[in-house]
Amino acid sequence: MAMKYSRQRQMIFSFLMTRKDHPTADVVYQNIRQNYPNISLGTVYRNLTLLAERGEILRLQVGDGVDHFDGDTSRHCHFVCSDCGSVTDIQLDGLEELFSKAQQEFDGRIDRQSTCFYGVCGKCLDKSAEEQI
Amino acid sequence: MAMKYSRQRQMIFSFLMTRKDHPTADVVYQNIRQNYPNISLGTVYRNLTLLAERGEILRLQVGDGVDHFDGDTSRHCHFVCSDCGSVTDIQLDGLEELFSKAQQEFDGRIDRQSTCFYGVCGKCLDKSAEEQI
DNA sequence: TTCCTTGCAAATCGTTTGCATAATG
């Protein structure tokens, strides 16, 4: 698979694989650019869109108006901090169960599931606790 | 609460309450306009944003690039049909459980949860079955 | 050669915003 990719597509894909923070297209662009200054933002978008359509990566909309991309396509949840905006993974057991429950109750075919939690992450909670002193 | 709202806000809010199809801002706008032709799209957006911030409605991003709005703020899931684009509700028991599981495992405070399923709805499945004949 | 991809820049389009005016309580 990787061999028939353009150099740019390979870099974008492997960059995503090294990250667990669900970068935006622009973050991908800025990072690739450090090694490959000629790459354009349009190319980054085109490849991210393509990879997501092929199911090799995930495209996430977490509510901040910007798309995030995730190299981990296994079933898992996300958490978005309303304070710092970070997007992190949450591993939960109940997901498979929820999925099959939904399959049973719903009249139609369910292919995919997306669960996102919102709140304030541990770091930001600590930070605001310090500021109270 | 309702009494101190402007006429426009009242109409937007009560329109959302009559709908279960999670309309977009533009759909809200087009509908309100039939009774109130002078309303502007900016006002619709301003009020939807305000109502969502106050927690009186939900703002949903289901992945089609457009925000959807939901008058039902109770805990429930959504389903998005990849074929017709419709957004419907799914009532599931396991949600509360999933939420508390997440609370336990996660280092931070979780305020809110959003679960969305993707696939093909019953109507579209039937339609494509007919076309196979 | 043939098809796919790129870089660039312009276009798109959903959403937000500044401002002067009007409505609300």
Add this chain to the structure above:
DNA sequence: CATTATGCAAACGATTTGCAAGGAA
């Protein structure tokens, strides 16, 4: 009266796209 909301139009910003040129098979 003071405040808040409106309509309008312009601005914004993330994403997409048209096109001519470059790369891969």
